[in-house]
Amino acid sequence: MNGKNNPKKSPIERRKFLQMLGTAAAGGSILLVAGGLASRINRAEAGLYWQIDPAKCTQCGRCETHCVLNVSAVKCIHANRVCGYCDLCGGYYRSNVKELNTAAENLLCPTGAIQRKFVEDPYFEYTIDESLCNGCAKCVKGCTSFGNGSLYLQIKRDLCLDCNECKIALVCPADAISRVPLDVAYKLKDE
Amino acid sequence: MKKILFTLTSLLLQLAAFAQNRFPKPDFESGYQYPDIQYAVPNESLWLVVDILLLVALMSFVSWAVIRKQTRKPIIWVSVISVAYFGFFRSGCVCSIGSIQNVALSLADSSYILPISVLLFFILPIAFAFLFGRVFCAGVCPFGALQELVNIKNYKLSKSLTSALSVIPWIYLIFAVLYAVTRSTFIICRFDPFIGIFRQGGDFGLIVFGVLLLITSIFTGRPFCRFLCPYGALLSLFSRVSIWKVKITKKQCINCELCHNACPVDAIKPPHENKVKENRLLGVKRLINYAVVLPVLVITGALLMRYASNDLSRAHKDVRLHDMVMLQEAAPQNSLSLELEAFYGQGRTVAELTEKVEKIQADYRLYSTIAGGFIGLVIGITLIGLSTKRTRKEYEIEHADCVACGKCFGYCPQNKLEIKTGTLTL
Numbered sequence: 379m380n381g382k383n384n385p386k387k388s389p390i391e392r393r394k395f396l397q398m399l400g401t402a403a404a405g406g407s408i409l410l411v412a413g414g415l416a417s418r419i420n421r422a423e424a425g426l427y428w429q430i431d432p433a434k435c436t437q438c439g440r441c442e443t444h445c446v447l448n449v450s451a452v453k454c455i456h457a458n459r460v461c462g463y464c465d466l467c468g469g470y471y472r473s474n475v476k477e478l479n480t481a482a483e484n485l486l487c488p489t490g491a492i493q494r495k496f497v498e499d500p501y502f503e504y505t506i507d508e509s510l511c512n513g514c515a516k517c518v519k520g521c522t523s524f525g526n527g528s529l530y531l532q533i534k535r536d537l538c539l540d541c542n543e544c545k546i547a548l549v550c551p552a553d554a555i556s557r558v559p560l561d562v563a564y565k566l567k568d569e
Numbered sequence: 570m571k572k573i574l575f576t577l578t579s580l581l582l583q584l585a586a587f588a589q590n591r592f593p594k595p596d597f598e599s600g601y602q603y604p605d606i607q608y609a610v611p612n613e614s615l616w617l618v619v620d621i622l623l624l625v626a627l628m629s630f631v632s633w634a635v636i637r638k639q640t641r642k643p644i645i646w647v648s649v650i651s652v653a654y655f656g657f658f659r660s661g662c663v664c665s666i667g668s669i670q671n672v673a674l675s676l677a678d679s680s681y682i683l684p685i686s687v688l689l690f691f692i693l694p695i696a697f698a699f700l701f702g703r704v705f706c707a708g709v710c711p712f713g714a715l716q717e718l719v720n721i722k723n724y725k726l727s728k729s730l731t732s733a734l735s736v737i738p739w740i741y742l743i744f745a746v747l748y749a750v751t752r753s754t755f756i757i758c759r760f761d762p763f764i765g766i767f768r769q770g771g772d773f774g775l776i777v778f779g780v781l782l783l784i785t786s787i788f789t790g791r792p793f794c795r796f797l798c799p800y801g802a803l804l805s806l807f808s809r810v811s812i813w814k815v816k817i818t819k820k821q822c823i824n825c826e827l828c829h830n831a832c833p834v835d836a837i838k839p840p841h842e843n844k845v846k847e848n849r850l851l852g853v854k855r856l857i858n859y860a861v862v863l864p865v866l867v868i869t870g871a872l873l874m875r876y877a878s879n880d881l882s883r884a885h886k887d888v889r890l891h892d893m894v895m896l897q898e899a900a901p902q903n904s905l906s907l908e909l910e911a912f913y914g915q916g917r918t919v920a921e922l923t924e925k926v927e928k929i930q931a932d933y934r935l936y937s938t939i940a941g942g943f944i945g946l947v948i949g950i951t952l953i954g955l956s957t958k959r960t961r962k963e964y965e966i967e968h969a970d971c972v973a974c975g976k977c978f979g980y981c982p983q984n985k986l987e988i989k990t991g992t993l994t995l
Binding site: 397400401403404405408411412414415416418419426427434436438440446447448455456458459462463464497498501503505524525526532534535536539540541542543548551552553560563564566 | 679
């Protein structure tokens with residue numbers, strides 16, 4: 379290019395010209411991409427935080443095993459306003475228990491994370507000790523199949539590491555895990 | 570069989586609809602109040618602001634140290650801060666390397682919502698690379714910083730091995746973008762070797778891989794940055810043509826080779842003299858060769874990847890589900906896998922899934938063809954780069970490879986010889 383018109387010029391000049399061309403192209407592409415994407419950004423809708431859709435969840439139990447944390451960030455959450463406060467609770471007792479007492483062999487939760495308190499005849503209040511819950515979904519399955527479905531799994535925002543790609547979402551058979559915007563704190567059942 | 574499945578599905582559906590109100594709401598007589606439960610929400614917007622501010626501050630600091638001051642000490646401090654904050658404290662998500670995928674997906678699919686923090690994590694290091702070189706790699710990236718901090722010795726790899734391995738980041742980048750734009754999976758996040766170390770847990774195989782990489786980086790500089798990191802490949806494009814460039818010394822090079830030996834990423838190229846000036850006709854012939862070989866490689870790559878697109882599409886969850894459903898429909902089994910249970914339980918139809926999968930496969934055909942073209946291009950350009958030799962009069966930094974770690978400054982004798990000439994006053 380340059381060499382033909384003035385043959386005395388060294389190839390360094392040509393290299394400099396190419397370099398300038400490259401600089402212009404690089405700068406232009408940065409501005410183009412940044413501008414194009416910035417115009418699309420909608421801060422209110424930006425989905426960053428992984429949450430489970432309780433309506434889709436099939437209680438497969440993978441939340442317990444596939445989270446990157448040693449103890450899953452998925453915990454069981456109890457919607458008191460949905461609960462029937464039953465004595466024979468499908469999420470608390472195993473099926474076919476002989477006596478409704480709190481002996482360990484009768485209880486469904488493998489870590490003893492569900493506690494119950496007598497309210498008045500015949501109602502019992504159930505609470506979940508989150509520090510014991512491992513998100514195995516056994517109680518959720520019981521409650522969904524025999525009860526009102528007041529026990530359900532949800533990703534705890536304070537525990538979740540907000541991975542760019544949720545490892546549980548990758549294996550979730552029901553595609554129940556998706557990102558929600560910042561202002562939607564939790565996908566809850568009793569709201 | 571289909572009929573049985575259908576009735577089973579409808580039954581399950583009814584159950585699901587029924588599940589909410591099997592037992593009526595209790596009427597409490599004792600004045601029982603529902604407990605008011607608040608679930609913890611960390612102050613996420615604050616942390617995102619801190620992340621971005623720290624990113625900009627650290628990169629500016631490194632730029633100042635490398636371009637203006639030509640010292641390495643601040644970079645070590647930046648590395649320590651980055652490993653501690655971005656690595657261990659923030660557990661490494663979102664990082665700039667992974668943000669490539671979010672940005673690619675958002676460029677390909679406008680319905681994908683890109684959070685502003687991810688966009689900033691993607692574009693800021695590129696903007697800094699365009700201005701000052703790869704200052705992000707120097708110590709702001711926790712991965713680079715971690716490898717830099719453990720690096721002791723600099724055994725040089727042979728030139729052929731280096732050039733063969735440095736194609737990998739590009740291929741990795743191309744595949745990461747391919748799998749991101751088809752909404753299959755984020756392979757950069759999935760096969761991240763260091764995240765397990767930062768989180769002190771996770772996939773065992775990846776932690777072993779990360780530890781092996783770290784052990785390697787004791788003996789040779791930054792194996793991950795040079796031979797794996799797709800974001801480094803992207804940054805090298807911008808740092809090659811950056812406006813301000815790292816200089817080893819402000820004084821004249823004395824061709825002592827010390828900086829070349831010190832460079833952990835082998836970015837300082839020794840002087841080279843092309844003894845025989847190439848015949849003009851030969852040069853033209855070579856140029857024509859390139860002009861033929863490059864398109865041939867691009868087209869071959871594109872065709873090969875198009876041919877493989879159906880197999881590649883198995884990375885998508887729905888395609889795998891479709892395969893499972895087809896197997897089940899052909900030879901019904903009694904014990905269903907969790908995926909199939911969810912599929913039939915949710916009452917999805919095979920026709921709807923097939924339609925979805927066909928769309929995914931069409932996407933794959935298009936994008937894998939483009940990806941294949943790029944793979945051909947990368948291999949072609951690497952080969953052309955190997956076949957040419959530039960004349961250099963002194964030791965020069967290859968700015969595309971330079972990660973601005975600043976090791977060479979301390980080794981250059983020209984930076985050390987500061988003979989102060991003053992007047993002696995009596």
